Amino acid sequence: MAIAFAQMMEALMVLAIGLLSETLLAALWCWLYPVRVGDSGVAATDFWGRKLSLSWGEIETVTATRFCGLPYLKVVSFRKDRAVLWLPLFVRDPEAMRQAIVSSASAQNPLRQFVEGRGNAEPLAAR
Structure with a gap:
């Protein structure tokens, strides 16, 4: 159970980093x-x-x-x-x-x- 929770948290972290990266890229693009x-x-x-x-x-x-x-x-x-x-x-x-x-x-x-x-x-x- 602890392994599944850790994998889920890792997947959520990867998703959050991806969304943040896309948001930052879009903001930079609008400025440039x-x-x-x-x-x-x-x-x-x-x-x-x-x-x-x-x-x-x-x-x-x-x-x-x-x-x-x-x-x-x-x-x-x-x-x-x-x-x-x-x-x-x-x-x-x-x-x-x-x-x-x-x-x-x-x-x-x-x-x-x-x-x-x-x-x-x-x-x-x-x-």
């Missing part, structure tokens, strides 16, 4: 890679720390994905270089991000349609 939403478009930083901005008119497709267990939106542009913006969905205030996108982008914009749940996905606030 900020997202900006405004009237001219959306801007974020790629994995390598390079800033990338897309105007609302440059957005072609939006798909949901996960990287290291964290949720992102992959935003692909019409531009010749086919620029890809990775928007993290683990921001501090997802509802504020959703509202900023809805108030700034046109109703036909793929990113706005995505966060409103039109097309191929559920609303951003529901994630």
Whole structure:
């Protein structure tokens, strides 16, 4: 009985460390890679720390994905270089991000349609 209890405690400790690690990684990621939403478009930083901005008119497709267990939106542009913006969905205030996108982008914009749940996905606030 004592061995089973010790194994259970060890498993719980591993789980707690894993959850803490993921939380710290997400917090660090938000600090290092900020997202900006405004009237001219959306801007974020790629994995390598390079800033990338897309105007609302440059957005072609939006798909949901996960990287290291964290949720992102992959935003692909019409531009010749086919620029890809990775928007993290683990921001501090997802509802504020959703509202900023809805108030700034046109109703036909793929990113706005995505966060409103039109097309191929559920609303951003529901994630």
